[in-house]
Structures are given as structure tokens and as C-alpha cells.
Amino acid sequence: MSIRSIIASGIAGALALAVPFLVSGPASAQDREFGGEIELVDPEVFRVCADPNNMPFSNEAEAGFEQKVAELLAGKLGRSSVSYTYFPQATGFVRMTLGSQLCDVIMSYPQGDELVQNTNAYYRTAYALVVPADGDLANVEKLSDPALQGKRVGVVAGTPPATYLARAGLIGKAKPYQLMVDTRIDNSAKAMIDDLDKGNIDAATLWGPMAGWYAKQSNKDYKVIPLIHEGAGPATTFRITMGVRPADQQWKRTLNVAIRDNQDAINDILLSYGVPLLTEDDQLIQPSKDAAAGTGSGNDSEQATDTAAKTGSDSTGKTKTQ
Structure with missing residues (x-):
């Protein structure tokens, strides 16, 4: 485990x-x-x-x-x-x-x-949403926000945000990334932020420490939004x-x-x-x-x-x- x-x-x-x-x-x-x-x-x-x-x-x-x-x-x-x-x-x-x-x-x-x-x-931290700081998603606070409709969101398969994206009807367009990887040769968090940099996705959902770190490493200006308003369902804070x-x-x-x-x-x-x-x-x-x-x-x-x-x-x- x-x-x-x-x-x-x-x-x-x-x-x-x-x-x-x-x-x-x-x-x-x-x-x-x-x-x-x-x-x-x-x-x-x-x-x-x-x-x-x-x-x-x-x-x-x-x-x-x-x-x-x-x-x-x-x-x-x-x-x-x-x-x-x-x-x-x-x-x-x-x-x-x-x-x-x-x-x-x-x-x-x-x-x-x-x-x-x-x-x-x-x-104590939470899963987080990463979006362009000056974009139309900068005021989003939860994954059910109507502003996310029609957007492509990156998500690590099997994580709590995947459940909330499915509830919001966003999973069909979402781009999945692997949960279990050998970190010596692969890195889902970096790949997701790289895709956000390139415009391949509109937003990223990541475990908070990874979200904050990779957002800082990017040459783009991103806002990291802790997902603390998702309601009943899988825990997003730990x-x-x-x-x-x-x-x-x-x-x-x-x-x-x-x-x-x-x-x-x-x-x-x-x-x-x-x-x-x-x-x-x-x-x-x-x-x-x-x-x-x-x-x-x-x-x-x-x-x-x-x-x-x-x-x-x-x-x-x-x-x-x-």
C-alpha cells in the first residue's frame, strides 16, 4: 500500500x-x-x-x-x-x-x-484546482461551478476530484492521468501542469502540495484553489x-x-x-x-x-x- x-x-x-x-x-x-x-x-x-x-x-x-x-x-x-x-x-x-x-x-x-x-x-492540506490567475476560471471555488462546464479538466484517475467531476458532468471531457507511477521514470503531476501550460487542458486538479509546487515551477501565472467546498462525498482534505x-x-x-x-x-x-x-x-x-x-x-x-x-x-x- x-x-x-x-x-x-x-x-x-x-x-x-x-x-x-x-x-x-x-x-x-x-x-x-x-x-x-x-x-x-x-x-x-x-x-x-x-x-x-x-x-x-x-x-x-x-x-x-x-x-x-x-x-x-x-x-x-x-x-x-x-x-x-x-x-x-x-x-x-x-x-x-x-x-x-x-x-x-x-x-x-x-x-x-x-x-x-x-x-x-x-x-493539513487539500486537493486543489489550478487555473490561470487572470482567466475566466479564477473565481471558481468548487468543481460544480457552472464556469467549468465545457472545460477540459485534468484529473488523476481514482482520486477524490474524479468523483466530483463526474457528479458535475465534467468527466466526459476530462483528461485522465495515472495514479500509481514509478516516480523514477514518470510524473503525472508535472505532465498535468505541462498540459495546462500548453493549453491542452483548461484546469488541473492535483493533491495540494503538488499543485502548489508545480504551479510555482511554471513560467505561467496560476492560482491554486483548495477544494474545500465539495460537500458530501470523498474527503478532499487530509x-x-x-x-x-x-x-x-x-x-x-x-x-x-x-x-x-x-x-x-x-x-x-x-x-x-x-x-x-x-x-x-x-x-x-x-x-x-x-x-x-x-x-x-x-x-x-x-x-x-x-x-x-x-x-x-x-x-x-x-x-x-x-
């Missing part, structure tokens, strides 16, 4: 289809899969499970926001370094990384999935946690404290990547005063991201595990 498919299909559906024994079976079954009840966290190195080519989350150049958050927390927790175990975020990701004790934390995992133990949520092994109770508590104490700095990192952050009452979160003034960690992370993206190099001295 992958993180991408959990968000796409909804937590309850993913659990029922993929890991039913976790819903009704004893906790010991989960412990056995992840190596028993002994904590196996490295006390010196902040060991991260990551995708090698899945921006804006992570890549081998360590330019993703998950990696900037990992660096922040590693420093706050006194870890000597950060290391990465890379594996594509597709079927088997958790088993081949966290479950194999090769790393100690998955930096982004939807709250409510029991394949891992969740920390407290450190951000709380995102960090995922650890079920046995790692103290590690979870340590991360919870670090998240709480550094939430503003974490927010600034995410916002610098274009992630649409939402409060519990669906208000957009703005950068902290330090970040707005150009003195906070969000500004530093953006500079680091730009450098890594341009050079593709690794100047951090951190270890990598393939």
Missing part, C-alpha cells in the same frame, strides 16, 4: 481493501510485521524513508520539503546527521523501508492509516503526520514534542514550496512574521531548495541508502 493510494482512495477504503487484519486483528500482528516490540530507532542519526524522485516531497538532491523539515528536526533533536533510504512511493514502500528497519520515519503519512503509527499531524513503527512509542513522543515546538518554522518551510496549508476551519495559513520579513527558516529553505534544484548536487555530506 502506498501513501499516494491512501490519500487517493480515502483512509477507510484503503484500510478495508489493503490491510483488513489491522482493523480487526490484534496489535501483535502489526508488531510482528515491523520487527517486534523493541524500539530500533538510531539514537545518533535522523534516518528518513523517502522517495528518490517525488518533488516537492523528496528527491536524491535532498531538495524536497520533507528533507528540509527532517534537517530542521534533526538539528533540534541533536542528531549528528540525516540519512535517507530511498524507495519509490508505490506498493511495498513501507515494507521495504520503515518495516525493514532501514530508516526510522516516513516524513509524510495521512492520519488514520494503521499501517504505521502516526505522530500528531504537522500540516491531516498529514509522520509515520513510525508501532513499537517506537518514545520516538513518536519525541517527534510530537519537536513538531509542537517548531510548528511555525515547519509551516514556513511548507509555504515556501507552495503547499496550501489549512487550519482546522479551512482558513489558509500565512507565513510567519519572520518568514515574511525574510529572516526565518522558510526563507532559508527556499534558498536551499533553489540551489539544490539548479545544481542537482549534494553538498550536505549526508549519507544515502539505495
